[in-house]
Each structure stands twice: as C-alpha cells, then as structure tokens.
Amino acid sequence: DKKLAELEATLKTRDEKLTEAQQQQAEFLKKQRALDDEKREMALTIERKIQEGLDAVRVKARSEAEDGLKMKVAEKEEQIAGMQRQIEELKRRAEQGSQQLQGEVLELELESLIVSRFPMDIIEPVAKGEFGGDVLHRVVGPAGQPCGAILWESKRTKNWSQGWLGKLRADQRTAKADIALMISEALPPGVETFDLLDGVYVAHTKCAIPIAIMLRQSLIELANSRLAQDGQATKMEQVYRYLTGPRFRHRVEAIVEKFTDMQEDLAKERKATTRLWAKREAQIQGVIESTVGMYGDLQGIAGKVMQEIEGLEVLAIEASPPDAE
Incomplete structure (x- = not known):
C-alpha cells in the first residue's frame, strides 16, 4: 500500500508537471502567435512608413529637380562618360589579353600542323625573348640530309601592318633561315592568297600547307643540286654560290638597312645643327x-x-x- 501510495503521488506529481508544461507550451504558442502578429503588423507599418517616406522623397525630388535638373543631368552624363571610358579601357585590355592568347593558340596550332604534315623535319618553336618568329622549320631531305630552314610567323589580326616584313627579315637573318614565311588572316592590299613581298613570302592561313610543301621541295632540290656539285666545287665556285645565295643577299640587305637608318639620322642631325x-x-x-x-x-x-x-x-x-x- 505504501509503494502504491508513493507511485500514485509520483504519478500525480508528473501529471501536475505535465499539465504545467502543457500550459507553458500553450502560453508559449500564444505568445509566439502574438509575436508573429506583431512582426507582421510591424512589417506592414514599416512598409507603410517606407512608402510614405518614398512618396515624400519623390515629391521633394520632383520639386528639387525642377531647379537643378540640368546640373544633375550633366553630372550623370559625366559619370556615364567616365564609366564608358573605364569600360572601353577594360575592353581594350581584355582584347589585348585575348589577342595575345589567340596568338599563342595560333602558334601552337601552326606548330602542331607542321609537325603532323612533315614528321621527318625538325620543328623548333621559337622561345620568347629570342629572335622573332613563331616556328623554325628545319627541312630534312629523303636521305636525312639538312636542306635549309623556313622561319614561320603567324598573325591573327584584322589589319595588316607593313612593318611586319622588315622585322621578319631581321629575324630571318638572326635565325639564319633560308626562307621567311608569314601566315596571316589579314593580307596586304592587292594580295588575295599568296605573294612575295620584299623577300618575305606572305600567305593566307588556308594556303599555309600548300605553300610550305612548295618551298620545302625547292629547298630539297637546291640542296641536292649543291650536294651533286660538292665534289667538283672550287673556291671560286663556292664564292660564286655564296655571292648568288640568299645569305649574302641577307647580309647586304642588313648593311643597306643600317646605312639607310644612319643616313636618316644624319639628315636629322644636319637639320638640327643648321x-x-x-x-x-x-x-x-x-x-x-x-x-x-x-x-x-x-x-x-x-x-x-x-x-x-x-x-x-x-x-x-x-x-x-x-x-x-
């Protein structure tokens, strides 16, 4: 009986606690509902205040705009112009980076195309910081003999620059290449697909491989003809071949170009001194x-x-x- 009484007392205590907890939960839910109502009411009140404030601001801005509209418009236009200049500068920088990236991609494509088309030749990509050009193509004959070199330069731009030719000729002399070949999407005026300009072969990208096949074959034939004459060549014949070959012409062109530059500098100095x-x-x-x-x-x-x-x-x-x- 005592244990039963204790259990009943415990049960009664738990019932009281449960009842109290349920009352507290009900009270909490009631307060939560009241709080949610207050929040919604407050949000509605804030929205009304904001709307009233916006209406007041609009009215005030409309009244102020009647006096200072021109000045504000001028300021906005100046801000817009400044932002446009910044946008143009960012576009220009992005285009420069894009052009540089496109040039590197084109160089890799060109190198891969030459390697796949002429697997027996030696293809040397030109490292940055050395002489210009993109790829130095060393032609190897059927018997494994070296036959000459072609310096490739690739351009992916919308406009042609005449200064490219002089630079590629100088790079050709530095690389000791027999032929300079420029592949470009933009060609000089009057050139549709292929031409020889100032000692540099210029071709459109779609003609790159056919032109390379022709130039490569001419180097192989020239090397075979020199090889056949090696056994009977005299010093005079060697000198004659040197004088009539491309290397001597490159040397003379380099000297003439330097003398021309010196003559122009001298004329400028003479005018300044006079x-x-x-x-x-x-x-x-x-x-x-x-x-x-x-x-x-x-x-x-x-x-x-x-x-x-x-x-x-x-x-x-x-x-x-x-x-x-």
Whole structure:
C-alpha cells in the first residue's frame, strides 16, 4: 500500500508537471502567435512608413529637380562618360589579353600542323625573348640530309601592318633561315592568297600547307643540286654560290638597312645643327649690333675725347649695310 501510495503521488506529481508544461507550451504558442502578429503588423507599418517616406522623397525630388535638373543631368552624363571610358579601357585590355592568347593558340596550332604534315623535319618553336618568329622549320631531305630552314610567323589580326616584313627579315637573318614565311588572316592590299613581298613570302592561313610543301621541295632540290656539285666545287665556285645565295643577299640587305637608318639620322642631325647655327648666328649678330650701337652712342656724347677701339670700328664697318656708303 505504501509503494502504491508513493507511485500514485509520483504519478500525480508528473501529471501536475505535465499539465504545467502543457500550459507553458500553450502560453508559449500564444505568445509566439502574438509575436508573429506583431512582426507582421510591424512589417506592414514599416512598409507603410517606407512608402510614405518614398512618396515624400519623390515629391521633394520632383520639386528639387525642377531647379537643378540640368546640373544633375550633366553630372550623370559625366559619370556615364567616365564609366564608358573605364569600360572601353577594360575592353581594350581584355582584347589585348585575348589577342595575345589567340596568338599563342595560333602558334601552337601552326606548330602542331607542321609537325603532323612533315614528321621527318625538325620543328623548333621559337622561345620568347629570342629572335622573332613563331616556328623554325628545319627541312630534312629523303636521305636525312639538312636542306635549309623556313622561319614561320603567324598573325591573327584584322589589319595588316607593313612593318611586319622588315622585322621578319631581321629575324630571318638572326635565325639564319633560308626562307621567311608569314601566315596571316589579314593580307596586304592587292594580295588575295599568296605573294612575295620584299623577300618575305606572305600567305593566307588556308594556303599555309600548300605553300610550305612548295618551298620545302625547292629547298630539297637546291640542296641536292649543291650536294651533286660538292665534289667538283672550287673556291671560286663556292664564292660564286655564296655571292648568288640568299645569305649574302641577307647580309647586304642588313648593311643597306643600317646605312639607310644612319643616313636618316644624319639628315636629322644636319637639320638640327643648321637650325642651331642659324639661331646662334642671329644671336651673335644681335650682340654685335647692340655693342656697335652703344659704342656709337658714346662716341656721339664724348666726341673725340673717347678713344677709338679698333675692333669695334671694324665691326661697325662690317655691320653697316652696303647703302650706308
């Protein structure tokens, strides 16, 4: 009976606690519902206040815009222009990076295309910081003999630049290549697919491999013909071949180009020196005339008492105009 009484007491206590917990939960739910209602009411009140504030701001802005509309429009236009300039600068930088990336991709494509088409030849990509060009193509004959080299340069731009030719010729001399070949999507005026300009072969990208086959075959045939004459070549014949070959022409072209640059620099220096001499001569003439004039003024004031200065007398005679006599 005692244990039963204890259990009933425990059960009663638990029932009381459960009832209290349920009341607390109900109270909590009630408060939560009230809080949610308050939040919704507050949000609605805030939205109303914001809307009222926006309406007031719109009215105030409309009234202020009537006075300062032009100034604000000018400021906005200046801001827009500044943003457009920034956008253009970012586009230009992005295009430069994109063009550089496209050039590297084109160089890799060109190298892969040459390697796959001429597997027996030696293809050497030109490292950055060395002489120009993209790929140095060393032609190997059927018997394994070296037959010459082709320096490839690839361009992927919209506009043609005439300065590319001179640079590629200089790179050709540095690389000691027999032929310089430029592959470009943009061609010079008057060139549709292929041409030889100033010693450089220029071709469209779609003609790259056919042109390379032709140039490669010409190098192989020239090397075979030299090989056949090697046994009977004399010193005079070697000199003749050197004088009539591309290497001597490259050397002479390099010398002529340097002399042309020196001649242009000399002409510029001559013009600058002549202009400087003329300026100094005018300054000296002005000083002489001023000195002679001052000497004449003093002679007019002092008369014969003033001693004559022989050098100024001579300068006065030289500076006087011919009609003065």
